[in-house]
Amino acid sequence: MTAPTDRDLIVRARRGDGDAFSELVxxxxxxxxxxxxxxxxxxxxxxxxxQDTFMRAYNRLEQFDLEREFGPWVRRVAANLCxxxxxxxxxxxxxxxxxxxxxxxxxxxxxxxxxxxxxxxxALASLPAxxxxxxxxxHYQELSYDExxxxxxxxxxxxxxxxxxxxxxxxxxxxxxx
Amino acid sequence: xHLTDEQLNEYLDNEIPDRADIESHLASCADCAARLTxxxxxxxxxxxxxxxxxxxxxxxxxxxxxxxxxxxxxWLTLTATLQAAxxxxxxxAAAPFVMNLLPAIETPSFTEIFFRIQSQWLNLxxxxxxxxxxxxxxxxxxxxxxxxxxxxxxxxxxxxxxGNGLLLRKQIR
Ligand SMILES: [Zn+2]
Numbered sequence: 296m297t298a299p300t301d302r303d304l305i306v307r308a309r310r311g312d313g314d315a316f317s318e319l320v321x322x323x324x325x326x327x328x329x330x331x332x333x334x335x336x337x338x339x340x341x342x343x344x345x346q347d348t349f350m351r352a353y354n355r356l357e358q359f360d361l362e363r364e365f366g367p368w369v370r371r372v373a374a375n376l377c378x379x380x381x382x383x384x385x386x387x388x389x390x391x392x393x394x395x396x397x398x399x400x401x402x403x404x405x406x407x408x409x410x411x412x413x414x415x416x417x418a419l420a421s422l423p424a425x426x427x428x429x430x431x432x433x434h435y436q437e438l439s440y441d442e443x444x445x446x447x448x449x450x451x452x453x454x455x456x457x458x459x460x461x462x463x464x465x466x467x468x469x470x471x472x473x
Numbered sequence: 474x475h476l477t478d479e480q481l482n483e484y485l486d487n488e489i490p491d492r493a494d495i496e497s498h499l500a501s502c503a504d505c506a507a508r509l510t511x512x513x514x515x516x517x518x519x520x521x522x523x524x525x526x527x528x529x530x531x532x533x534x535x536x537x538x539x540x541x542x543x544x545x546x547x548w549l550t551l552t553a554t555l556q557a558a559x560x561x562x563x564x565x566a567a568a569p570f571v572m573n574l575l576p577a578i579e580t581p582s583f584t585e586i587f588f589r590i591q592s593q594w595l596n597l598x599x600x601x602x603x604x605x606x607x608x609x610x611x612x613x614x615x616x617x618x619x620x621x622x623x624x625x626x627x628x629x630x631x632x633x634x635x636g637n638g639l640l641l642r643k644q645i646r
Pocket of ligand 1: 475
């Protein structure tokens with residue numbers, strides 16, 4: 296027996312089958328959580344927002360177009376929720392130091408790679424909320440400029456300026472001589 | 474003239490139509506080629522970011538709910554429809570009784586109605602005051618419709634309660 300398709304699971308979930316929706320969550324939770332983590336850079340918050348994303352997705356399942364793919368859709372929902380979350384908070388980006396810093400037991404190479412990852416995440420987290428989300432949608436969700444503009448309901452010119460400025464800032468942070 | 478940052482970005486994003494023009498400039502200009510390389514390495518770094526693992530399983534919450542409240546599932550919509558249908562049937566069923574009462578209603582003036590209601594209340598009060606247990610035999614003709622009516626009312630209320638209860642129950646946050 297082959298595994299049910301996303302579409303099958305959505306149809307069953309719409310009828311109230313919790314297990315079917317749970318299976319969808321199992322399939323996409325890592326993706327969705329990582330969207331949230333890249334934007335928020337805080338594990339607890341990212342897990343909360345990932346959970347909220349699936350709640351939102353569940354509540355909008357009836358409107359979901361079965362011809363589209365669930366994965367990309369739910370990841371866009373996550374990016375939007377994180378943006379709303381950041382905008383409602385309006386706090387300055389917290390410091391990078393105290394985040395997921397348990398590296399004591401790892402081999403050196405791995406620590407190095409992990410440190411670089413943390414630098415990238417830290418650089419992302421230092422960007423304004425809108426920039427982070429545009430970078431997320433372009434680099435990790437591979438949306439076109441037009442798709443990003445539609446998704447965030449902002450003009451195309453803003454998509455470009457946010458994205459290009461974000462890249463400039465990231466490059467400055469990451470390629471700065473030590 | 475050198476390429477703008479915007480052109481380089483759009484080129485790497487595949488959002489520029491005249492790619493050939495850009496490429497011919499890049500082939501002949503070391504400065505712009507170097508700027509492109511910097512941008513490309515940033516793209517590569519962003520791509521290199523690994524996914525990290527979750528500390529909890531988000532699916533558990535949905536699985537443990539078992540039967541979630543679906544968005545207007547058919548059977549629940551049917552319950553509402555059923556309620557409406559039952560109400561209609563009850564109305565039709567009650568019609569004969571109402572019809573029986575209708576001939577008794579003429580088209581009196583308001584004062585007359587008022588007076589009549591008042592006298593009926595008085596009658597009711599006197600009946601209640603004079604009510605004696607042995608008088609029961611006078612009631613039977615009323616008893617059947619009353620019973621049916623109460624049963625119908627009880628049934629309708631029950632259905633209404635169950636229907637609404639189901640609607641509100643097990644709503645996930
Ligand atoms: Zn040039």
